[in-house]
Amino acid sequence: MQLDLNNQFIFISSWSARKMTQDDFSALQQVIRKTSELKENKRGEGQMGFRIEDLTKEDAGYIGQKINEIVPREMDKDAEEFVLKVENDDGEIIGGCIAEAYEYHWSRVLLEDLWVDERYRRQGIGSMILREVERIAREKGCRVVTLGTASYMARPFYEKHGYTVFTTLKKANGHISYSLVKYLDADTPEYIPANNSGTRFRVSLGSESDAEAVENGIDTYSEAYEPEYEDIGFYKKLVDKDGRLIAGVIADVHKGVYAYIDALFVEEPLRRQGLGTTLLKEAERLAKENGTPMILTNAGDWNVDFFKKNGYLLRGELKDVPKGHNCYELYKEI
Known part of the structure; x- marks a missing residue:
């Protein structure tokens, strides 16, 4: 809708009258929109008999x-996390990873983090860790193994490994973030680094404290590229008149970066x-x-249409995960 400023519309304030400007019109539209949203929410609560409350820990479970x-x-397997580490001759952790198998009972390993100390990079240590993840x-x-990385990280490294x-x-x-996948049954040539001097060290299973060392290494490296942001949780539920x-x-x-819908x-x-649309909005x-x-989420071919109907667009497709199905990453600009 466009405003013809030649028409004699006026904006009434508490003390004067003047021609309405484009800014005035935009502000008025916003007031009308917010009023409409409030009315719609109230109408929905009255018609459907629900109210919005905070989720409890038990609700989330x-x-x-x-x-x-x-x-x-x-698979009939529960999610299982494992940690790998590489130590130097002094027992200092110089590399490692955190990974999870069987999330959603899928035959997939999600490689959450992989890190190598800057002093030991380009010695084949990252390749050693990645090969051990795939072996496990x-x-x-x-x-299947999936992972995420960024334009300032190691996309070419992973691509060399198939x-x-x-x-x-x-x-x-x-910066650009990437999601990558490797199907382990595919015929992929093994990548051998030019410098393999890191093979003098050994990859072994790690503990929770070792996982912290890996996370701290990743965080320290990323600080130069990704500013800290405030994280605001939105954990809500709709309950009926009986509180169910x-x-x-x-x-x-x-805050100021993006939002993510983890579960709906x-x-x-x-x-x-x-009801789902109410919470989503x-x-x-x-x-x-x-x-x-921007707001992001994941979906499968069993529920992706719901998000599409609510204005979400596809930004990526993971084929045949889980077996016989496809998964999608979606976004919506807000």
């Missing part, structure tokens, strides 16, 4: 359990009544209020 029941399974994945019956990019995302700070949970959302807003659930008898509202330009 229940939602996770119900989502696990919905997501297609490949095969030993556990997993057929990983391919299935998602890219350009961030507001100019009928829907819930778990989301995180990284509606009890089966109450689906297709707009509440999360989007919080993200927008905190200067977040």
Whole structure:
């Protein structure tokens, strides 16, 4: 809708009258929109008989359990994290990784973090760690390894080892994040680094404290590229007049950067009544209020249409994960 400023519209303040400007018109539109949203929320609460409350820890556990029941399974295995480490001759951790197998009962290993001390890079240590991750994945019956990296990190390193990019995302700070995958049953030539001097060290299983060393190494390296941001949790539920949970959302807003929908659930008898959309829009509202330009989420071919109907666009597709299904990474500019 465009405003014709030649028409004699006026903006009434508490003390004067003048021609309405384009800025006045935009402000008025915003007031009308917010009023409409408030009315819609109140109308929805009255018609559907629900109210929004904070999630409890028990609620979050229940939602996770119900989502696990919905997501297609490949294996009768529970999620299992493992840590690998490399120590130098003095017992100092100079590299390692954190990985998780069987998330959602899938035959996949998610490589969460891989780090090598700057003093020991380009000696084949990262390759040693990655090969051990893949060996463990095969030993556990997993057929896929996925991971995330950034433009200031190690995308070429992973590609040399047979990983391919299935998602890219350009961030507001100019850096690009990537999601990569390797199907372990594919015929991929083994990459041998030119400098293999790091093979004098050994890769071994690590502990929780070793995982902290890996995380600290990653964080220290990333500080130069990624500014710290305030993290605001959005953990809400819809309850009926008797206080029973009928829907819930778990989301995180990284103030000024992006928001992420981790989980969204509606009890089966109450689906297709707009409850999921209500919670989704509440999360989007919080993200927008905190200067977040984009909201992200993941979905499978069993629920991706819900997000598409709510304005989310595909930014990547992970094929045949879980077996016989596809998964998607989505975004919405807000």
